[in-house]
Amino acid sequence: MRHLLDTRTLERERAILILDTAEEMAATQQRDVKKLPVLRGKTVVNLFYEDSTRTRISFEAAAKRLSADVITFSAKGSSVSKGESLKDTAQTLQAIGADGVVIRHPASGAPERLARSGWIDAGVLNAGDGTHEHPTQALLDAFTMRRRLFGDTSRGRDLDGVSVVIVGDISHSRVARSNLWLLHALGANVSFVAPETLVPYGAREWPVQIHHSLDEAIRVEQPDVVMMLRIQSERMHAAFFPNEREYARHWGLDDARLGRLTEEAIIMHPGPMNRGLEISSRAADSERSTVLEQVANGVSVRMAALYLLLSGERGESA
C-alpha cells in the first residue's frame, strides 16, 4: 500500500488489515509508554488547505506516537495564500524530504493529483478532499462499530449484516461517501436519510437505501448504528431546507427518536456537533453515543494507516 486516497477502491482484506493493525495500535495506547519507534527518522507533513482542528491534531498525535517528525503546513498565512500552486508546494515538500503527506483540500481529487503526478515520492494520505472522500474517518467509524458490536473478538471480522443509517447533509458529505464504500465492502447494509435537496446526484445508482423520513428509516431499517452528520453551514450556499428548526424537527435525533431505537443501537457523530440541531443533548451525552470513542479510535486508526504506508520498504506498487 503506497497511498490512502479513498475507500471506494479499498478491498475488504485491506480494510480489515488496517482495522486489525489499529487494534494493536490501540493496545499500545493503554500503556505508560505510548510511543513506538516505527517511524523514527521519518518526516510527516500535514498539508491543510482547509480549516480543521480535529483531524489535524489526530494525525499529528498519531505521527508523533510513531516517533515521526511532524511539520504542519496550513494554507492560511503561508505561501499558498500568496498564490503558490499545489505543484510548487509539493515540490517544496519533496525538497524538504517528506516521507508522508497528509493532505486536506477543498477540491475533490487534490490528494489523487498529488499522489499520481510524480511530483513527490512521499506516501499520500487523504484527510478529506472536497465532497469526495475522508477515508480515515470512515475507517475509524468502522473500527468503532466493530469494537462496540464485537468487543475483544473484533480482530479479523467484518460488519456483515450490520444496519447503518446515515442522516443529514449527504450531498456535501465526504464522510457519508467514504463510510458508504467502506461499510459496503465490509458487508454492512447502509441507508441514507436526508431531504431530497441534500441527496447527492447519482446516489440512486449506489449500493444504498435512501429515505426521506428519519422516523420511517428507524422503523424500517431497525438500525444498529445511527450516524448523524453535521449540518455544514459553511457549505450551505443555497436554501436546502427552510430553516434550522424545521430541519431539527424532521431530521434531528431528538429525545423521542432516541427512545424508539433498539436496545443496543449506537449513535455516532464525526464532530463537531451542533447540539439541538442534528442531535439533542440527551442523545449526544447518552451511553449509546460513541463521539469520544471515535476521537480516541481516530488516533489508533491513523497510526495504523501511517504505519502500513510509511514503515515498510517504499517503491513497490500500490
Add this chain to the structure above:
Amino acid sequence: MGTRTVLDGAEISRALTRISHEIIEANKGVDGLVLVGIPTRGTLLARRIAEIISRIEGARVPVGSLDVTMYRDDLAQQPTRTPRPTEMPVAGVDDAVVVLVDDVLFSGRTVRAALDALGDHGRPRAVRLAALIDRGHRELPIRADYIGKNLPSAKQERISVRLSEIDGEDAVTIGSGDEARS
C-alpha cells in the same frame, strides 16, 4: 532439496523439561518469575514451559506474549509486516525476572527488538533468554541463558520449528533452503 529432522517430539519435550528445571534452579523457585514468549512459536513454547514449571513447583507462573514487529531494525528494508497481539500479565513486569522465550536464536536482532519492546512495558529486575534452538551466526552481542539444542548450521540453511498447537506435530527440521530466514 532434502529436509531432515533434528529434534523429534520426545526430544523437544525433554529439552523443554530441562530448560524448565534450569529456570527454577537459577531463580531459586518461581517467585517474581514471568515468562514472555515472542510470537508465534515463542509464545507457545513459553506456555509449555509454564505448564512444566507448574507441574514441578505446584505454582503458576504468569505468561505473556510480546510482539516485536514494531521494534525491528529492518522495518524499512522489508515489506510492511502486520503487528500481532501483545498480551502482558496484568501484574506487569516491573521488578520481575522476565524470561524471554523464542524458538530459534539466530542473528539476535529479534531479541534486541524484544528488549526494546519490553522496556516500554516496565523495568524488570532482570531479563533472561531461553531459546529452543541456537543456530549461531549472531550479529549482535546477545547470548541465551537457556538453550534446548545448539545446532551449528550454514547461514543459508533453513531451520523450522514445528509445534503441534499450530503445525500438527512437534519437530525441528533443517533443510538447505534458498531463502535463509529462521
